Amino acid sequence: xxxxxxxxxxxxxxxxxxxxxxxxxxxxxxxxxxxxxxxxxxxxxxxxxxxxxxxxxxxxxxxxxxxxxxxxxxxxxxxxxxxxxxxxxxxxxxxxxxxxxxxxxxxxxxxxxxxxxxxxxxxxxxxxxxxxxxxxxxxxxxxxxxxxxxxxxxxxxxxxxxxxxxxxxxxxxxxxxxxxxxxxxxxxxxxxxxxxxxxxxxxxxxxxxxxxxxxxxxxxxxxxxxxxxxxxxxxxxxxxxxxxxxxxxxxxxxxxxxxxxxxxxxxxxxxxxxxxxxxxxxxxxxxxxxxxxxxxxxxxxxxxxxxxxxxxxxxxxxxxxxxxxxxxxxxxxxxxxxxxxxxxxxxxxxxxxxxxxxxxxxxxxxxxxxxxxxxx
Ligand code: ADP
Ligand code: MG
Numbered sequence: 001x002x003x004x005x006x007x008x009x010x011x012x013x014x015x016x017x018x019x020x021x022x023x024x025x026x027x028x029x030x031x032x033x034x035x036x037x038x039x040x041x042x043x044x045x046x047x048x049x050x051x052x053x054x055x056x057x058x059x060x061x062x063x064x065x066x067x068x069x070x071x072x073x074x075x076x077x078x079x080x081x082x083x084x085x086x087x088x089x090x091x092x093x094x095x096x097x098x099x100x101x102x103x104x105x106x107x108x109x110x111x112x113x114x115x116x117x118x119x120x121x122x123x124x125x126x127x128x129x130x131x132x133x134x135x136x137x138x139x140x141x142x143x144x145x146x147x148x149x150x151x152x153x154x155x156x157x158x159x160x161x162x163x164x165x166x167x168x169x170x171x172x173x174x175x176x177x178x179x180x181x182x183x184x185x186x187x188x189x190x191x192x193x194x195x196x197x198x199x200x201x202x203x204x205x206x207x208x209x210x211x212x213x214x215x216x217x218x219x220x221x222x223x224x225x226x227x228x229x230x231x232x233x234x235x236x237x238x239x240x241x242x243x244x245x246x247x248x249x250x251x252x253x254x255x256x257x258x259x260x261x262x263x264x265x266x267x268x269x270x271x272x273x274x275x276x277x278x279x280x281x282x283x284x285x286x287x288x289x290x291x292x293x294x295x296x297x298x299x300x301x302x303x304x305x306x307x308x309x310x311x312x313x314x315x316x317x318x319x320x321x322x323x324x325x326x327x328x329x330x331x332x333x334x335x336x337x338x339x340x341x342x343x344x345x346x347x348x349x350x351x352x353x354x355x356x357x358x359x360x361x362x363x364x365x366x367x368x369x370x371x372x373x374x375x376x
Pocket of ligand 1: 046062063064065083084085087109110111114115116118119120121122123125
């Protein structure tokens with residue numbers, strides 16, 4: 001959509017805010033167990049151009065969805081607009097529900113964060129809107145406080161039961177760093193992710209597939225984690241890990257045992273990966289990424305043929321490690337490669353897909369970029 005804000009709304013925007021997508025380096029499904037995750041922000045961002053209104057009406061358009069047509073919503077009516085408009089309005093509702101009064105807005109969304117690719121375009125949209133609302137209506141919140149409300153917007157109003165990782169990453173990540181996030185205490189630690197300096201590159205393979213299974217499987221795994229914790233007599237699997245309670249008591253139920261084993265092993269891998277980054281040993285990430293993928297594939301069973309193919313082809317072409325990232329069942333994989341071999345590995349992955357007559361994946365290098373900010 002090349003339409004400008006002025007053409008849509010009759011006056012120029014007064015401010016522009018940007019919020020990135022995120023790639024989770026490691027720590028998959030751990031946030032559902034109060035444990036650690038290690039995401040970084042993508043260079044791809046969702047921007048919102050805004051102009052405050054004097055009433056309580058929202059007029060919204062997006063260049064990515066709905067052909068740029070303007071949606072109208074009155075903040076004083078119940079309910080949410082249909083489709084994508086639910087996300088921005090949900091953020092306003094979450095803020096107001098927490099006692100932060102906002103108001104009407106003209107809003108134009110532009111984004112280069114692909115939707116449904118495992119990069120969390122939904123959080124990028126929520127966080128860009130959240131930042132705009134705080135700045136425009138004088139709401140004084142720390143980035144992590146806003147992340148909590150943006151998550152609540154998605155959980156409670158949009159109805160997607162995601163963890164805190166995506167919103168926290170979009171708002172709190174820093175350029176050149178991965179962010180170790182304790183999803184229980186919400187403490188963060190910025191760890192240098194300077195791949196280029198180490199002669200490495202991270203390749204993102206967006207398989208462009210999204211299997212219908214993802215939301216039901218997500219709910220099913222959530223349930224399994226809760227059940228495993230219940231049987232171990234703890235509130236969360238994080239508690240079991242820290243109390244030194246092994247998961248042997250679950251051995252009679254093979255599936256439940258493997259679900260819990262993923263959480264325990266992934267918890268340890270995140271902490272090892274953080275240690276590797278803290279000591280500047282990025283190459284050590286390789287084996288951890290591959291072990292994470294094996295666990296997601298075999299113990300948690302959230303991979304799919306396309307993700308396994310991307311990982312296997314990257315490894316066969318000499319990647320140091322690779323894994324699916326995000327909730328699985330499609331979306332993206334990442335591969336850690338020697339920078340000099342990035343082209344070769346990318347070509348091998350593309351070949352593997354084309355020789356199976358699969359839709360060509362989108363392949364690109366990703367680097368740790370800035371968190372959400374006002375850009376104008
Ligand atoms: P993801 O993994 O990318 O977050 P989700 O299904 O959680 O996938 O969120 C995608 C949804 O978020 C889209 O279907 C749309 O409703 C909304 N969305 C994301 N980006 C945009 C955008 N630029 N404009 C409008 N809506 C968007
Ligand atoms: Mg999402």
